[in-house]
Amino acid sequence: MDLNRTNHHRFDLKDGKLVVAHILVAFIALLIGGIAGLLQTMVKSGTVKLPYGIGYYELLTAHGILMAIVFTTYFIIGFLYSGVSYTLGGKLLPIVHRMSWLGFAFMTAGTVLGVIMVLTGKASVLYTFYAPLKASPYFYIGLALLVVGSWISGWGIFWQYKYWKQTHQGKLTPLFAFMSVVTFLMWQIATIGVAAEVLIQLIPWSFGWVETINVMLSRTLFWYFGHPLVYFWLMPAYICWYVIIPKIIGGKIYSDALARLSFILLLLFSIPVGFHHQLMEPGISSFWKYLQVVLTFMVVIPSLMTAFSLFATFELNGRAKGAKGLFGWVKVMPWKDVRFFAPFMGMLIFIPAGAGGLINASNQMNAVVHNTLWVTGHFHLTVATSVALTFFGITYWLLPVVTGRVLTPRMNKLGIIQTIIWCVGMFFMSGAMHLVGLFGAPRRTAFTTYEGNADAAAWMPYYVFMAIGGTVLFIGVLLMVYNVFALLRAPKGVEEYPLGEAMESAEATPAYLDHWRLWISLSVLLILVAYTIPLMDMITSTTPGSKGFITW
Numbered sequence: 001m002d003l004n005r006t007n008h009h010r011f012d013l014k015d016g017k018l019v020v021a022h023i024l025v026a027f028i029a030l031l032i033g034g035i036a037g038l039l040q041t042m043v044k045s046g047t048v049k050l051p052y053g054i055g056y057y058e059l060l061t062a063h064g065i066l067m068a069i070v071f072t073t074y075f076i077i078g079f080l081y082s083g084v085s086y087t088l089g090g091k092l093l094p095i096v097h098r099m100s101w102l103g104f105a106f107m108t109a110g111t112v113l114g115v116i117m118v119l120t121g122k123a124s125v126l127y128t129f130y131a132p133l134k135a136s137p138y139f140y141i142g143l144a145l146l147v148v149g150s151w152i153s154g155w156g157i158f159w160q161y162k163y164w165k166q167t168h169q170g171k172l173t174p175l176f177a178f179m180s181v182v183t184f185l186m187w188q189i190a191t192i193g194v195a196a197e198v199l200i201q202l203i204p205w206s207f208g209w210v211e212t213i214n215v216m217l218s219r220t221l222f223w224y225f226g227h228p229l230v231y232f233w234l235m236p237a238y239i240c241w242y243v244i245i246p247k248i249i250g251g252k253i254y255s256d257a258l259a260r261l262s263f264i265l266l267l268l269f270s271i272p273v274g275f276h277h278q279l280m281e282p283g284i285s286s287f288w289k290y291l292q293v294v295l296t297f298m299v300v301i302p303s304l305m306t307a308f309s310l311f312a313t314f315e316l317n318g319r320a321k322g323a324k325g326l327f328g329w330v331k332v333m334p335w336k337d338v339r340f341f342a343p344f345m346g347m348l349i350f351i352p353a354g355a356g357g358l359i360n361a362s363n364q365m366n367a368v369v370h371n372t373l374w375v376t377g378h379f380h381l382t383v384a385t386s387v388a389l390t391f392f393g394i395t396y397w398l399l400p401v402v403t404g405r406v407l408t409p410r411m412n413k414l415g416i417i418q419t420i421i422w423c424v425g426m427f428f429m430s431g432a433m434h435l436v437g438l439f440g441a442p443r444r445t446a447f448t449t450y451e452g453n454a455d456a457a458a459w460m461p462y463y464v465f466m467a468i469g470g471t472v473l474f475i476g477v478l479l480m481v482y483n484v485f486a487l488l489r490a491p492k493g494v495e496e497y498p499l500g501e502a503m504e505s506a507e508a509t510p511a512y513l514d515h516w517r518l519w520i521s522l523s524v525l526l527i528l529v530a531y532t533i534p535l536m537d538m539i540t541s542t543t544p545g546s547k548g549f550i551t552w
């Protein structure tokens with residue numbers, strides 16, 4: 001695509017296989033998850049009845065897990081490994097290469113086991129697997145394998161980074177690699193919560209070794225992980241926005257230091273905030289909820305820093321190319337380049353998506369939208385559009401780069417069409433979800449008329465719009481999966497890895513940003529402040545535990 005092909009080196013094709021393996025699993029998950037999603041919208045609107053005794057909650061569990069956990073995690077690991085390989089020496093160390101394949105093997109074993117349990121109806125507990133809903137122990141074991149696999153892959157990234165630093169004393173680490181390390185550090189700290197929940201609580205309980213489970217504790221451990229999970233999706237998208245997009249538009253990274261600082265802030269403020277998902281829980285005192293909501297709103301700072309820095313890049317780039325006025329830069333953007341267009345639509349949609357998130361995190365407004373389809377509408381904008389479109393946009397150059405192929409004009413065009421289809425589908429589906437949620441329609445429900453209730457009848461037209469949007473989206477899924485396979489058969493050639501460089505006039509990056517011990521300690525400290533006392537209360541409280549329920 002780009003003529004600017006001087007001073008670049010070829011991607012290591014052995015590492016490329018690793019990347020392709022991850023990306024392929026991600027898109028297979030997207031395909032199966034997409035079929036489930038389409039069926040959900042059909043069932044809810046009363047258009048189809050599920051055949052062969054398939055349960056709605058079976059589908060919904062499969063959808064949530066395949067989309068929110070499998071698609072995202074595999075894509076992220078594939079993408080980050082590509083950048084780590086490319087920027088930290090041009091090749092993974094043999095041991096790191098092996099660690100990554102080992103992580104892949106663990107994750108895939110876990111995914112297959114977990115998905116089989118879901119599809120055979122033994123784990124219809126939704127992707128949040130809230131107790132006291134109980135699944136087969138093998139479902140939880142699958143989850144544990146998936147998490148452990150992702151740890152091993154994360155350790156590989158740390159290893160490569162450490163090696164690079166040792167062999168490049170006094171040099172600034174590449175921005176892409178720095179951001180990958182922060183992302184996996186955050187993941188490492190956050191997944192301790194869900195690992196504890198699964199290993200200490202859910203597995204012994206579902207095997208029947210213990211009779212009851214402490215529900216409040218399990219939910220708290222889940223959300224200790226569940227909120228940072230959304231940042232685990234977002235941070236790789238931010239890597240694309242900060243590091244990749246400037247290169248694609250022919251500009252420069254606005255500020256290397258600002259980008260690093262915003263990632264450090266995300267590390268600090270994405271974990272001690274899980275209670276904002278538990279605002280309606282009776283067993284947590286309002287003081288701790290309040291404290292965690294305050295910490296939640298701190299995430300506004302790195303988010304606005306990111307927005308500022310992106311638009312600064314756009315505007316400076318525009319001015320350098322002669323654009324004038326407040327919005328003159330818009331004209332010089334490469335709208336016809338899918339590598340830019342898809343992530344840009346993701347960024348744009350992140351503006352309303354983020355605003356909706358502020359509503360969800362505010363106690364009083366949360367009371368209105370809690371557990372309604374509004375929430376589902378919200379995360380179909382964030383993860384299923386901002387993040388997903390960014391990942392799609394990455395795919396168009398990543399697969400050619402790591403396989404030694406080129407992005408053809410035809411594929412580029414199909415990519416633009418795919419992006420538009422996705423935005424249109426999501427406009428209808430997510431828009432209808434937001435609106436009907438405000439009228440009180442609950443999420444996570446199969447078809448029902450609530451015994452002919454008039455209020456519920458008024459929701460039906462919105463469900464129909466959801467189904468229309470869902471159908472358009474599903475076409476988008478099919479086209480995307482087609483594109484992935486077509487990219488893997490594209491003509492051989494050399495495609496550039498679009499890696500941005502910082503502006504010459506930017507301030508030098510201060511050394512303290514690379515002070516891992518400081519940032520990890522601060523992060524742990526904030527977590528201890530936010531969680532120690534409420535967790536102690538939950539562990540020592542004398543409220544009775546719950547036995548398991550298998551309702552579907």
Ligand code: HEM
Binds near residue numbers: 060
């Ligand atoms: C073809 C595209 C898609 C369609 C038609 C679709 C449709 C739906 C519908 C109708 C629901 C709500 C069902 C209910 O609450 O009863 C849902 C839930 C959900 N979707 Fe999607 N979706 C699509 C793509 C995605 C993507 C790409 C992601 C994430 C990357 C995603 C993540 C989720 C999650 C996490 C839930 C919540 C599951 C739960 O409540 O347990 N979806 N989807």
Ligand SMILES: [Cu+2]
Binds near residue numbers: 226227277
């Ligand atoms: Cu959250």
